[in-house]
Amino acid sequence: MSLTTKLFRHYLDYRLRRIDYFRRHPIEVQQAQLRLRLAQGRRCAFGRDHGLDRVKTAEEFARQVPCYDYERFKPYVERMFGGEKSVTAPGKVTLYARSSGTTSDRSKYIPITRHSILWNHTLGMRDVVGLYLDAYPASRLLKGRTLTLGGNCFVEEGNLVGDLSALLLHETTHWGMSMRAPSIATALLKDFDEKINRIADECASQHITAFAGVPSWNLELMRRVLERTGKKHLLEVWPDMELFLHGGVEFAPYRQAYRELIPSDQMHYMETYNASEGFFAAADDPTRDDMLLMLDYGTYYEFREGDRIVPLEGVECGKTYAMLITSDNGLWRYEIGDTVTFTSTDPYRIRFAGRTRQFINVFGEELIVDNADRALTMACQQTGAVVTEYTVAPCYMSIEHQGAHEWIVEFEVEPDSLDHFAEALDQALRSVNSDYDAKRHSTIERQHLTVVKRGFFLEWLKNRHKNKVPRLANDRRIADELHAVMKQEK
Numbered sequence: 001m002s003l004t005t006k007l008f009r010h011y012l013d014y015r016l017r018r019i020d021y022f023r024r025h026p027i028e029v030q031q032a033q034l035r036l037r038l039a040q041g042r043r044c045a046f047g048r049d050h051g052l053d054r055v056k057t058a059e060e061f062a063r064q065v066p067c068y069d070y071e072r073f074k075p076y077v078e079r080m081f082g083g084e085k086s087v088t089a090p091g092k093v094t095l096y097a098r099s100s101g102t103t104s105d106r107s108k109y110i111p112i113t114r115h116s117i118l119w120n121h122t123l124g125m126r127d128v129v130g131l132y133l134d135a136y137p138a139s140r141l142l143k144g145r146t147l148t149l150g151g152n153c154f155v156e157e158g159n160l161v162g163d164l165s166a167l168l169l170h171e172t173t174h175w176g177m178s179m180r181a182p183s184i185a186t187a188l189l190k191d192f193d194e195k196i197n198r199i200a201d202e203c204a205s206q207h208i209t210a211f212a213g214v215p216s217w218n219l220e221l222m223r224r225v226l227e228r229t230g231k232k233h234l235l236e237v238w239p240d241m242e243l244f245l246h247g248g249v250e251f252a253p254y255r256q257a258y259r260e261l262i263p264s265d266q267m268h269y270m271e272t273y274n275a276s277e278g279f280f281a282a283a284d285d286p287t288r289d290d291m292l293l294m295l296d297y298g299t300y301y302e303f304r305e306g307d308r309i310v311p312l313e314g315v316e317c318g319k320t321y322a323m324l325i326t327s328d329n330g331l332w333r334y335e336i337g338d339t340v341t342f343t344s345t346d347p348y349r350i351r352f353a354g355r356t357r358q359f360i361n362v363f364g365e366e367l368i369v370d371n372a373d374r375a376l377t378m379a380c381q382q383t384g385a386v387v388t389e390y391t392v393a394p395c396y397m398s399i400e401h402q403g404a405h406e407w408i409v410e411f412e413v414e415p416d417s418l419d420h421f422a423e424a425l426d427q428a429l430r431s432v433n434s435d436y437d438a439k440r441h442s443t444i445e446r447q448h449l450t451v452v453k454r455g456f457f458l459e460w461l462k463n464r465h466k467n468k469v470p471r472l473a474n475d476r477r478i479a480d481e482l483h484a485v486m487k488q489e490k
Contacts, residue, residue, distance in 0.1 A: 015123075015130050026312060044089060081159060098161050144240055149217055151165050151166045186202055200225045212246070214468065219254060234262045243268050243269075249469075270282070278327050278331075280323075293348040299327040304323075315348075319342060322335055323340055338356070358470055367392075371432050385411055393475070422446060425449075
């Protein structure tokens with residue numbers, strides 16, 4: 001074992017002790033995070049605007065500072081982007097994760113401080129390695145490199161703007177670069193097809209033991225690797241591959257496709273929750289399907305259920321909440337647009353439940369992404385199907401027809417029959433969502449199934465400069481856009 005590896009393992013042992021501490025003392029750690037954020041805020045224009053010098057407790061903080069979404073917070077972002085110092089975070093902020101969101105074409109510029117890169121995002125990825133090695137002590141992960149498929153970034157008005165993955169790569173230390181692939185020049189290429197071709201050529205001969213990123217984009221990358229190497233599966237290219245660190249979307253629809261790409265019982269899949277706004281959670285127990293909420297990453301959490309907002313100690317298991325953060329990247333009581341469901345409060349564990357705007361409730365069915373993902377997994381298991389992408393939209397009632405949902409689906413492996421798949425999906429939805437089941441007895445009929453060709457969604461994403469397919473929409477804007485593309489291709 002090299003000296004560098006020994007030192008890194010020593011550091012990981014230290015972090016595992018810190019993680020165990022916040023597991024046992026979550027509220028104490030969160031109160032400390034709030035005190036640190038208040039101390040920062042008092043030095044900024046935001047703190048002066050909201051009288052943070054008078055705020056001492058969580059209760060005073062909740063009374064004194066209103067909740068923000070992006071539109072309300074945008075004037076502060078514009079001041080920072082224009083070069084003003086100490087607006088919502090100390091000093092000058094020159095890094096911004098740009099996102100057009102999942103239901104809007106408007107660009108959002110999320111401030112990223114260099115402090116948050118080091119003590120939030122980078123710390124999170126190091127902790128993930130520590131948690132993995134703790135679960136699998138015989139792992140040879142550190143013997144090789146982690147392949148990372150990132151986005152791109154560019155300079156705008158003196159600021160570095162782009163995908164979070166690209167900003168993190170741009171700011172990666174020399175030590176960090178020694179543990180990852182491909183080269184920075186390749187990783188930051190703008191053209192996706194050129195990038196994945198270069199990665200396939202550059203990395204096929206390297207010792208890759210893990211890869212990380214969004215499942216859909218990595219699936220296309222891995223297919224390209226096999227295409228260019230002529231191999232049947234990835235273990236013929238990288239025999240020591242053992243870990244995929246995934247996040248951004250539910251992994252269940254992709255699991256079977258990855259099993260076919262990497263046919264090994266020694267391959268592990270570890271979920272992380274690393275959004276533009278912060279690194280929030282990571283899987284810490286291979287026997288579970290939830291994630292540990294990371295409490296010492298510079299973030300103070302609050303959670304909204306309807307009009308009620310509670311701190312961490314106020315949440316309940318089984319309930320779904322919208323998440324608000326106050327963090328060291330200069331966001332204050334900021335609702336990030338994600339919902340999570342708590343699976344445990346000792347320690348605090350969550351599942352990603354979807355976006356606050358991604359749901360369907362046209363007919364009172366209250367369908368959320370978690371319902372859809374679970375039902376889809378059940379239908380695939382029953383019919384032998386493998387689904388790579390999907391999106392769902394309502395079909396409105398008319399005089400002649402009941403309402404329904406339209407599922408636009410891309411199969412990696414088609415089911416034994418489309419009718420069997422549709423029936424299995426319908427029954428699964430009824431089993432996981434009682435409101436849907438009730439409406440199936442009255443106002444809506446079995447879902448309508450539209451199948452698109454393989455690669456359809458990836459091409460659509462590239463043309464829209466997005467990296468995630470919106471799973472659910474409460475209107476037909478996305479579905480109608482997809483149908484227009486299908487019509488053009490005929």
